[in-house]
Amino acid sequence: MxxxxxxxxxxxxxxxxxxxxxxxxxxxxxxxxxxxxxxxxxxxxxxxxxxxxxxxxxxxxxxxxxxxxxxxxxxxxxxxxxxxxxxxxxxxxxxxxxxxxxxxxxxxxxxxxxxxxxxxxxxxxxxxxxEHRPLETVLPPARPIIPFSGQLNPRFWVSVEDLIHLYRDSKVRLIDARAGERFRGEIEAIDPVAGHIPGALNRPYTQNLNPDQTFKSPAQLREDFGKLLGDIRPQNIIAYCGSGVTAGHNLLALEIAGLSGGKLYPGSWSEWIRDPERPIETGA
The missing domain is CATH 3.40.250.10 (Rhodanese-like domain)
Known part of the structure; x- marks a missing residue:
C-alpha cells in the first residue's frame, strides 16, 4: 500500500x-x-x-x-x-x-x-x-547509495517574481500558516518586519491538528478549508509562512482533505520583506 x-x-x-x-x-x-x-x-x-x-x-x-x-x-x-x-x-x-x-x-x-x-x-x-514503542540510540547502518535524479516540478511552487503578479488575482488565495498575532503584525519575534502579504488569509498550522498533535479527519479539514476558501479552486491556493517550512503543513492538510494542487511559496514572509518596495498589510 x-x-x-x-x-x-x-x-x-x-x-x-x-x-x-x-x-x-x-x-x-x-x-x-x-x-x-x-x-x-x-x-x-x-x-x-x-x-x-x-x-x-x-x-x-x-x-x-x-x-x-x-x-x-x-x-x-x-x-x-x-x-x-x-x-x-x-x-x-x-x-x-x-x-x-x-x-x-x-x-x-x-x-x-x-x-x-x-x-x-x-x-x-x-x-x-x-505509546512506549521501540527506540534506538545507535546510528543505523548506511543504506546503499542509489542515484536520485528527480527534478523539481514547477507545478508545486511559485517564486517571488510569480507572486508579485498573482497576489492580487481574485481567483488566487494565499494562506499564511503563522500564528494569528504574527499574521496581524501584533508581534514579530523572528523576522524584522511584521504583518502579512496583502490579501492573504490566516490558517495557523496548529488548526490542522487535534490536541494530541494528530491531524484532524479528512471531513473536518474539508469543512474547515471550505469555510476559509469558499469556492476557490485548490489549484489556486498558495501556501506560505515565515520561511517556507510550516506552510507545507497546510498543503499536507489540504491533501488529506482531498483538496489537491496547492502550491508553496518557499521564500515566504522572510523573503517577501527583503524588498521594501513589496507591499505589506497588518491587522486581520
Missing part, C-alpha cells in the same frame, strides 16, 4: 524491518538549531536517518532569500541518493512538532521532485514515545 499523506504509528511499527521503508527524523527547533541532531543522538525511531533542516532540507541564506531557501537541486539529489530510496520506497518523516518542523519539508520536497511515496508520521515522535 502507498502512503502519500500521513501514516499511523501502528503502521510504521509494523514496517520497521521492511527494507522498502525509509524513516527520516527531521526534528528541529528554530531557537536552537542543533537541538534536533542532539536529540537524534540520544534516541530515535529504529532505523531512522537524521535530516537537518538547515543543512539537508535548505540551502544557505542569501541577501535576497528567505530564512530557509529550498536546497539546491544537485545537493538535494545527493542527499536523497544517500537515503538509498527507489521508486518503490515508502518514506516516512517525523518530528516533534506535529509535522511542522520539519517533516512537512521532507514530504513536500520529495513530492515536488517526483517521489510520491512519502508520508508524515501522524502524531510524530511524541505519540511514538507515549
Amino acid at each position: 502507498k502512503y502519500a499523506t500521513i501514516v499511523s504509528t501502528e503502521t510504521l511499527a509494523d514496517h520497521l524491518q521492511d527494507p522498502d521503508w525509509c524513516v527520516i527524523d527531521s526534528r528541529f527547533d528554530l531557537a536552537h538549531p542543533g537541538w534536533g541532531g542532539a536529540e537524534y543522538q540520544k534516541a530515535h525511531i529504529p532505523g531512522a536517518i537524521f535530516a537537518d533542516l538547515d543543512r539537508d532540507l535548505a540551502s544557505p541564506i542569501t541577501p535576497a532569500s528567505g530564512r530557509h531557501p529550498l536546497p539546491l537541486p544537485d545537493r538535494w539529489q545527493s542527499t536523497v541518493s544517500q537515503w538509498g530510496i527507489t521508486p518503490a520506497t515508502q518514506v516516512v518523516a517525523y518530528d516533534s512538532a506535529g509535522g511542522s518542523l520539519a517533516a512537512v519539508r521532507v514530504w513536500w520536497l520529495l513530492r515536488a521532485y517526483g517521489h510520491s511515496r512519502v508520508a508524515v508520521l501522524d502524531g510524530g515522535y511524541p505519540k511514538w514515545l507515549s
